[in-house]
Amino acid sequence: MRRDFGGLCADRPVPSVVPVIEVHELRKTYGRTVAVDGLSFTVRPGRVTGFLGANGAGKSTTMRMMLDLDRPTGGRVLIDGVRYRELRQPLRRVGALLEAKAAHGGRRAYHHLLWLAQTNGIPAARVREVLALVGLDEAAGKRAKALSLGMAQRLGIAAALLGDPPVLLLDEPVNGLDPEGVLWIRNLIRGLAAEGRTVFVSSHLMSEMALTADHLIVIDRGRLLADAPTGEFVEAHGSGSLEEAFLRLVGGVRGGLRAG
Ligand SMILES: Nc1ncnc2c1ncn2[C@@H]1O[C@H](COP(=O)(O)OP(=O)(O)OP(=O)(O)O)[C@@H](O)[C@H]1O
Numbered sequence: 001m002r003r004d005f006g007g008l009c010a011d012r013p014v015p016s017v018v019p020v021i022e023v024h025e026l027r028k029t030y031g032r033t034v035a036v037d038g039l040s041f042t043v044r045p046g047r048v049t050g051f052l053g054a055n056g057a058g059k060s061t062t063m064r065m066m067l068d069l070d071r072p073t074g075g076r077v078l079i080d081g082v083r084y085r086e087l088r089q090p091l092r093r094v095g096a097l098l099e100a101k102a103a104h105g106g107r108r109a110y111h112h113l114l115w116l117a118q119t120n121g122i123p124a125a126r127v128r129e130v131l132a133l134v135g136l137d138e139a140a141g142k143r144a145k146a147l148s149l150g151m152a153q154r155l156g157i158a159a160a161l162l163g164d165p166p167v168l169l170l171d172e173p174v175n176g177l178d179p180e181g182v183l184w185i186r187n188l189i190r191g192l193a194a195e196g197r198t199v200f201v202s203s204h205l206m207s208e209m210a211l212t213a214d215h216l217i218v219i220d221r222g223r224l225l226a227d228a229p230t231g232e233f234v235e236a237h238g239s240g241s242l243e244e245a246f247l248r249l250v251g252g253v254r255g256g257l258r259a260g
Pocket residue numbers: 030033034035053054055056057058059060061062204
C-alpha cells in the first residue's frame with residue numbers, strides 16, 4: 001500500500017537495489033575505548049533496516065559518523081556516493097533524529113522548525129505540514145523545554161521529515177513514547193519505507209524491531225555480528241523471537257571471546 005506523508009515530491013522512483021548508504025571499515029576510538037571496530041555494511045532503499053545492539057554497542061557513534069558529527073578514526077560512510085558534508089541541501093537528502101532534546105529549550109516548537117526550514121531553503125508552509133504529520137499542531141506554540149519527552153521526540157521526527165528526505169536515520173525513535181506513540185512511529189517508519197525511502201533505525205528494543213524492521217544490522221562492541229533479513233536472522237539462531245536470537249548470538253560471541 002502506498003501512503004502519502006505529505007511530502008514535497010508527489011512521485012518517487014521505484015525502489016532500487018542500489019545501496020544508498022555505504023559504511024566502509026568504519027572505526028572510532030575514544031582514548032582506549034574502541035566504540036566502532038571496522039564496521040562495514042550497506043543500507044538499501046524501500047525497506048526498514050534495524051540497527052541493533054546492546055547499550056554501548058556503538059550505534060549512536062556510528063550514526064553520528066554517518067552524519068559527519070563525529071570524525072572516524074578510520075574508514076568512511078558514503079550517502080549517495082559522497083560524504084554527508086558534501087551533500088548539497090543535506091536536509092532534503094537525509095533526515096535525522098539523534099537526540100530528542102536537540103531543540104533550544106526557549107524556542108517554540110513552530111519556530112524551531114521554521115528556523116530549520118528557512119536556513120535550508122524549505123518553504124515555511126512545510127512547517128505546518130510536518131507538525132500535523134507528527135500530531136503536534138496543538139503544541140506548536142509550546143517552548144521546547146515545556147515538551148514531554150514523547151512530544152520532544154515527535155518534534156525531532158518533524159525536523160527529520162522537514163525536507164521530505166528520501167533517507168532517514170533515526171536513533172532510538174521510540175524512546176519516551178507511550179504505547180499509542182510507539183504504534184504511531186512504527187506505522188510511520190513502515191510507511192516511509194513503503195514509499196521507497198531508505199530508513200535506518202537504531203534500537204535496543206528487540207520486540208519493537210521485530211515488528212518494524214525488514215532487515216537487521218546487528219553489532220556488539222563496535223563489530224558487525226549479523227547483516228540479514230529479520231526472519232532469516234531469527235530462524236538462523238533457532239529462536240522463537242528476535243530477542244532470543246539476539247541474546248543467543250551476542251552471548252555466543254562473548255562466550256567465544258572469553259574462551260579464546
Ligand atoms: N564522546 C565519547 N567519549 C568517550 N567515549 C564515548 C563517547 N561516545 C561514546 N563513547 C563510548 O563508546 C561506546 C559506544 O557508545 P555508543 O553511545 O555509540 O553506544 P550505543 O550502542 O549507542 O549505546 P546506547 O544504546 O546506550 O545509546 C561506549 O563504550 C561509550 O561509552
